[in-house]
Amino acid sequence: MDGLDPVNALMCPGLPGFPGCFINTEIQRASTMTKDMTFPANTYGNASRLFSPITLGYEWPSLTRLLFILLSSIAGTFLNGFFVSSFFIEHSLKRLGNVYHACLGICDLLITSLVMPTSVVVLLSGEWDLLQVCWGMEFVTIAATYCHCVFFTFVAAEIYVRVCLDKKWYDAFLTVGIGLVCILIYVFGFVLAAVGVFLAYDYDYCERQHQGNIYFRAITSIGVHGLTGVLSVYFLIAAAIRIRCPSRLLAQYKRSQQFDRDYSMIHLNMVAYVLYLAGWLPYIVTVYLYPDTLDRKYYIVAWIGVYRSMFNGLLYSIMNPSFRQAFSQLFVYCCCKDSLSAPFRSRHRRNIDRSKPSRNVRVHVLHRVVAGADPSRPGTSRDTQDL
Numbered sequence: 001m002d003g004l005d006p007v008n009a010l011m012c013p014g015l016p017g018f019p020g021c022f023i024n025t026e027i028q029r030a031s032t033m034t035k036d037m038t039f040p041a042n043t044y045g046n047a048s049r050l051f052s053p054i055t056l057g058y059e060w061p062s063l064t065r066l067l068f069i070l071l072s073s074i075a076g077t078f079l080n081g082f083f084v085s086s087f088f089i090e091h092s093l094k095r096l097g098n099v100y101h102a103c104l105g106i107c108d109l110l111i112t113s114l115v116m117p118t119s120v121v122v123l124l125s126g127e128w129d130l131l132q133v134c135w136g137m138e139f140v141t142i143a144a145t146y147c148h149c150v151f152f153t154f155v156a157a158e159i160y161v162r163v164c165l166d167k168k169w170y171d172a173f174l175t176v177g178i179g180l181v182c183i184l185i186y187v188f189g190f191v192l193a194a195v196g197v198f199l200a201y202d203y204d205y206c207e208r209q210h211q212g213n214i215y216f217r218a219i220t221s222i223g224v225h226g227l228t229g230v231l232s233v234y235f236l237i238a239a240a241i242r243i244r245c246p247s248r249l250l251a252q253y254k255r256s257q258q259f260d261r262d263y264s265m266i267h268l269n270m271v272a273y274v275l276y277l278a279g280w281l282p283y284i285v286t287v288y289l290y291p292d293t294l295d296r297k298y299y300i301v302a303w304i305g306v307y308r309s310m311f312n313g314l315l316y317s318i319m320n321p322s323f324r325q326a327f328s329q330l331f332v333y334c335c336c337k338d339s340l341s342a343p344f345r346s347r348h349r350r351n352i353d354r355s356k357p358s359r360n361v362r363v364h365v366l367h368r369v370v371a372g373a374d375p376s377r378p379g380t381s382r383d384t385q386d387l
Helices: 006-011 019-036 062-089 096-125 131-164 167-175 178-198 214-244 248-254 257-289 295-310 312-319 321-336 342-347 349-355
Strands: 364-371 379-386
Touching: 062 096, 062 295, 062 312, 062 321, 096 131, 096 167, 096 178, 096 295, 096 312, 131 167, 131 178, 131 214, 131 257, 131 295, 178 214, 214 257, 257 295, 257 312, 295 312, 312 321
Parallel strands: none
Antiparallel strands: 364 379
């Protein structure tokens, strides 16, 4: 029998080419491969994959991966949660136009509070990567990324209209149903992600067995990522140039505190968008130029984009004084005591004092004494006595 050693020939009696011989040989090879593995064999894709789309590389200790993902999830969730809450705490951030910025933080919060904890649960369960779980993580990540792109465009458009155009245009921008627009953006992002993941129109992240539909990927890449990116860059650069342009008409605005806040926010948004591009650009290049790269390289660049979501809140809390003040108040309120922090109380002390009138009545008696020494220069003095 060709292709079989003497041992296999003894185990496979019968005619040459007996099918049982080949079946027995394949079983022996599979069992040998399974014994050499230090992790359970997966039920889909390549059985010799050493890098997981859910729990990272298997050459790393499980405890190390567990602590790394768990601590990243906790830190990212706290930072993004504080970022979203800042718009309800800090007085300078309580503007209607900042709703889009708060929704931007919610997109990052979805990744740090849903995707990363799911990876932790899979590690704790000891199970191999489940395809349904991987699809769910991919769906949430792609939907949050779509929404993030669109919301960032609205953030850049809001500050562009407020700085570069007349007040009537900004009022018209705010009169549009912001709540309805935000809901539509979320629906758009999640529906588009569901079509790409569950109908196999997008790149197969979990099994890497297909590259999706070329037309769907072109529409999402050009329409969602490309168009929103061009608009965001244009709005931010135009606002940065406009706010630096000297003009007598803007002299009063440039002497105000709002000018410093807008100037800081414009440049901070530019840094945040550069960070977003730096996080996801390696994955985009890998998917479109090197789709058949090794699993290790592919999943590492994908997780770099996922971990970018935990640095957005940290960036704003360090570089912007308004967010820094809000973060300090929230930290003191959540971790140190059960009352509002001192800066918040001092700012609202007048309103608190008005809401709690005192029952004590004080009577001031003014004694006026007129000095008559010099009639031409009369002098007066007052004495106050409390009763």
